[in-house]
Amino acid sequence: MTLILSNDDVNQVLTMPDCLDILEDAYRGLHAGTAVTRRRSDCLTPTEREDAIYGFKTMDGVIPSQGVSAVRLNSDIVTWPTIEGSMRRVKVPAAPNDRWVGLVLLFSTNTGEPLAIMPDGVVQRTRVGATNGLGIKYMARKNADTIGILGSGWQAGTQLMAACAVRDIKSIKVFSPNEKNRVNFAQEMNDILKCEVAPVSNVEAVVSDVDIVMCSSNSIDAIFFEKWMRPGLHVSSIKMPEVEEAALKRADRVGLHFGQRQPETVTAANLTPPDRRSGKGWAVNPTFNYDDCPRLPQMIVGEVKGRETDKESTVFINDMGLGLQFAAAAGLAYRKAKEAGLGNELPTDWFTEDVHP
Secondary structure: OEEEOOHHHHHHHOOHHHHHHHHHHHHHHHHHOOOEEEEEEEEEEEOOOOOEEEEEEEEEEEEHHHOEEEEEEEEEEEEOOEEOOEEEOEEEOOEOOOEOOEEEEEEEOOOOOEEEEEEOHHHHHHHHHHHHHHHHHHHOOOOOOEEEEEOOOOOHHHHHHHHHHHOOOOEEEEEOOOHHHHHHHHHHHHHHOOOEEEEOOOHHHHHOOOOEEEEOOOEOOOOEOHHHOOOOOEEEEOOHHHEOHHHHHHOOEEEEOOOOOOOEEEEOOOOOOHHHHOOOHHHOOOOOOHHHOOEHHHHHOOOOOOOOOOOOOEEEEOOOOOHHHHHHHHHHHHHHHHHHOOOEEEOHHHHOOOOOO
């Protein structure tokens, strides 16, 4: 039987500590060459909305030691509105009932059969948080116990959960341009985390006097700047544009997730997304030498160090997601959901065939 899971099902079983552990195991396999992942692929075309682009995105990975492979796919209507003076990349919930479309298909590497189908939302959010949490584990000071976070959206919550799972965090300051959002987010995180979370109205106050600054936005412009870089600080970013190039050059050490940095993109004729047209998005920081940056799997296996001294300033950039992460996290969610009796089963024969493909 093939298990069909909802985001609610996944949310019940996919904990941050477990996700951190399963991703570390996957990265060890990736570094050893026993696990494999393929670069994300984007197909971009026009759509009916003049202010939007249609994007079809896929990424996949295989982890034989965990017995799973997965493909994550998204069918998106993407816009680039200007919000609070900054251009942002926003997916529109254009499917029936105002919903988004993202799926993870999980397979067995032993039989080839489809094990599970689930939305990508909770898996996506948790694996992004866990990835930056591992960046903190290997690059932040061991005694780091204060955080300032820039952003209060969907991704920001798991960023803090992951940070608190790898460091003994005592206090957190939150800034986002929308006062209501940052106040509500701080209250939500106060209820979840065992530390003080305070909303702050001034961005300078958030980035000063903290050990870790976390960037968690949908902006395609920089939100962390060179003037805030100082000895001992660790800066964590969930996407390429968030940290300005001058700040990267000032840091003592910059680490990347896996160093792929941009997807393979196929674009319809005469179509240029607004972020690429303006030299932003994947095209930012053109003169920074990313090739010499250590990668997360290298840090995990001890091939390179993420930090040498407490005085170093470090930056971790979650430069692009991997299909391998979805295989690991969705595989974990599948196993735990089976144990808990969650989800709905459908005959696997519905998804297999009796003719040679």
